[in-house]
């Protein structure tokens with residue numbers, strides 16, 4: 001462990017030396033991620049995979065994985081069921097991530113990511129099955145217990161969609177609980193689950209371009225329109241907003257009335273971009289926990305997003321890639 005930590009300090013500069021607060025990754029709709037490789041995907045035909053890799057999945061799970069790589073020791077709370085749920089828990093345990101499973105009668109979903117030789121990526125995501133009322137109540141109780149344990153210092157990160165049947169304002173209720181215990185709440189979701197969270201004032205949100213456009217009803221075509229979208233999110237109640245633009249980079253404003261930062265995307269040969277946003281969210285959370293400056297924060301975030309493009313599977317960004325890309329990125333403070 002000491003060696004690993006030293007290696008991380010070398011790769012990430014000062015970040016590996018920080019003592020992090022507690023991180024709680026809330027995974028309402030986790031999955032087992034299956035990455036299949038094949039020559040060419042032909043719809044309507046029998047397609048044979050040349051390689052299959054399974055890994056713990058769901059957005060909050062990817063966040064926990066990247067936090068671990070950044071030297072933190074996150075807790076994970078999620079629904080798990082059946083043999084796939086056990087596979088997910090075994091995977092988390094192998095990664096050294098502490099899991100608090102809330103058992104469901106229905107098995108954990110499996111998400112497919114199909115990559116062909118031309119690097120064309122097709123994703124097939126199961127919606128997940130509705131948890132029962134008592135399973136939802138157990139989940140809420142487990143989160144609240146964890147927030148209490150955070151002793152006013154925890155950073156809670158909730159990422160991903162809600163499974164069918166979950167109340168739309170589920171995240172809003174969790175944010176209220178987290179704030180009541182003095183925890184910060186970072187949220188990465190989309191659609192109604194995101195919209196209905198604003199009244200609870202999430203401490204950080206990171207929609208991607210399409211998610212932001214859906215909420216604001218306006219196209220994001222340049223930095224000016226990205227900044228307008230950020231203002232919209234502040235007016236709605238968010239306290240810090242980053243909008244990720246894929247290859248177009250990342251725009252972030254740490255708080256209403258503060259300067260806006262832009263990080264270019266590093267030039268990489270992407271194997272897949274699935275999970276880049278999750279890596280970015282992990283970086284923002286760890287940077288907040290470590291008290292990095294705004295410039296260091298946005299640089300780390302864009303480096304983690306780019307490093308995810310080079311990884312074997314979503315959430316598996318390597319510390320060496322993050323460390324190297326961090327130095328290559330262009331970061332600008334916009335006037």
Ligand SMILES: Nc1ncnc2c1ncn2[C@@H]1O[C@H](COP(=O)(O)OP(=O)(O)OP(=O)(O)O)[C@@H](O)[C@H]1O
Nearest residue numbers: 208244245246249250265274275276277278305306
């Ligand atoms: N092709 C790429 N090359 C370099 N960096 C990239 C690339 N794609 C994404 N990134 C980095 O990762 C960040 C997040 O990517 P993106 O906007 O695709 O997130 P996302 O759509 O939320 O992803 P997901 O939801 O799958 O995790 C970008 O802002 C950028 O900094």
Ligand SMILES: [Mg+2]
Nearest residue numbers: 188208277278
């Ligand atoms: Mg995303």
